[in-house]
Amino acid sequence: MTDAALPAGASAPDPSAAIKKRLAARYRAERRFRAYGIAAIAVAVAALLVLVGSIVSQAYSAFWTYELALDVTVDPERIPGDPSNPADIQRGDFGVMLQNALRGEFPDETRNARIRELLALSTRLNSATLGRRVADNPALIGQTIRFKMPISDEVDRYLKGQATGRDWVRLDAAPAVTPDADGETAALRLSPADAARIADAVGDAEPSVIVFSNGGAWRLSGPAAQTAEGEQLIAPGAPGVEDRALILSTPEADRRVSDAQIAWTETLRARGDVKAAFNTYLFANTDSREPELAGVFAALMGSIFTMLVTMVLAVPVGVATAIYLEEFAPKNRWTDLVEVNINNLAAVPSIVFGLLGLAVFINFLGMPRSAPLVGGLVLALMTLPVVIISGRAALKAVPPSIREAALAVGASRTQAVFGHVLPLAMPGIMTGSIIGLAQALGETAPLLMIGMVAFVADAPTGVTSPATVMPVQIFIWATSAERAFEARTAAAIIILLSLMILMNAAAIFLRRKFERRW
């Protein structure tokens, strides 16, 4: 190499060696940077998986529910007034019909406290659904119909295994039952093997043990032995669970569903009256104080109406503003001021927009409280800066050569912008707008200020009817006491996330459709 020309023994550093050393260091730096990047992505993906995983694991049980089906006799005597008038029919006492149907399943139960427990298997609110069904079809009056309703949320949690640990022990032989005189307790004689197996399953804990046999159910009062004392929960005779013992690891006092309710539920399940089904109530129902009846329909409609108002206001105004500021406005102190203010607006906390909405739209302009119209207006104000900023960025990204090409053939400025620049900026503008709308879709704070946090029992029918929105619904459920709302909260989050994924998918679709190369 050229180094050969150097005098031998000269201490001149070998430049190629130095370059190689440096090069190695440069490659190392690059590898390091790539490793950091991959690590960052891995952390982000892991965090996302944990987030989605935890939500899904909480939510999945809310997407199905246990339904109780009863043969309800629609008693004409309980429907006062004109049986051809739907309004009159709905005033009928369908709650009592439902109660009678439930009591009819266990006719031997006469103790008032127990009957109250039995009736708690389904909420009285189901009578409204029954009433509507009969009102829609007055021919049902006087008939016995099969009526399905969601089972009480606590029983549902028990059936899903969330209320207590359950352990079934099959009995080899039917226990000999000797009821005492009042029918409240009985002496049970179990086979030695059965007694040993139950005792084995019970262990040291002091759980509830319910023995089922011949359609009856008894709760053991003492430890499992060959001769055991049992409290009668269900009188034998009717169809039910056959020759099994149910060991419930959580003591009765520590759960919200009683041993008797469990015995009834298991008996109803054995009769085929309790079945798991897809939770349509979650989608079709509006909010309710009973978790088993609560659904997101009203909130979903509220979100859709609110988003419509936001979209109709924020997107055209925002895009028009972006076009004007970017393409037509003179660059002077005033436009600088406008620009600075728009950038500042994008950073304003969203609750401030809520305060503004309350003060201006509701208090000053007298618009209705809790209405999607006001919510949409507030969210539109919040979304506008995002739409404007992203729109301007998209317009700026269009190569100036396109603008010049149009102007050079004699297009006016408007023709150049709307005919050539805007179509090329459209994908970017739409992406920005949809990101802004998605952000608005998940916004809670400003809507709390304008009263969209109210309990809404009816789905909104327009932009002025009272409504709430998905994130607020999630907020309401998350603060509710009933345990069953926990899963429903997670389920509502999944529904909201699906809505957002849907919106983003629409954004990508539109992007692809409008994207053009230049």
Place this chain on the structure above:
Amino acid sequence: MNDREPGGHAAPLTPPTPVVQTHDMHGHPLASLPVKVCTRDVDVFYGDKQALFGVSMDIPDCSVTAFIGPSGCGKSTFLRCINRMNDTIDIARVAGSIEIDGANIYDRGIDPVLLRARVGMVFQKPNPFPKSIYDNVAYGPKIHGLVSTKDETDAVVEDSLKRAGLWAEVADRLDAPGTGLSGGQQQRLVIARAIAVKPEVILMDEPCSALDPIATAKIEELIDELRENFCIIIVTHSMAQAARVSQKTAFFHLGKLVESGPTEEIFTNPRDERTQDYITGRFG
């Protein structure tokens, strides 16, 4: 002269044919061509910075005028004054007068949109619209209302593409995107787009700097053909190109017009030392 025929008949008086000497002895045109663009004391400012200093020159019709000079000398700025493209730059300000056919284009009554229909422009980088070849050419005539029916549009598109030497290559795929053509084809498409609006002047800002030699040769050939009908002004960095295609050359340096004259003269016998230095490659 022998005006009279024998016999006393008055011969019909033939009007004296104006002696338009279009070419010198080398076949190069002389300044005797009618002046199309006439500029006087044109100053251009970008904000506080002055980019052009008192440029005055006459540009003849039906010929090619080349602007040469080192980068940043103001030749493109001057070119963009002629169709008021500088109007699109907020901070740009133009002083002095630029007359086309005797009318100052910076007068109050002149609409820059109409002006740009008369003064077409071709840019350094081919910039066809992201539309079909057909739509690229038809766009100008459509917005100016030069065509009203589909047949008329078809005729204009075909004519323009033919004159731009592109018809044979694209006739069977007029619906293909203009951006899908090669660089040289794109540049000819852009020229077709410019001539479709029937301009009087065509400005070309380094039209060949992004093209290979073969495409460049085609464009130069095209420029030479178009010269018959248009006043063409071309900015170029290639002295060889200026010598090949232009009849008149103007040399700019540091925002000033150093000298202009017949191309032959500029390249063989420049009057100014700076021109001499530039064309011999001593700076630039």
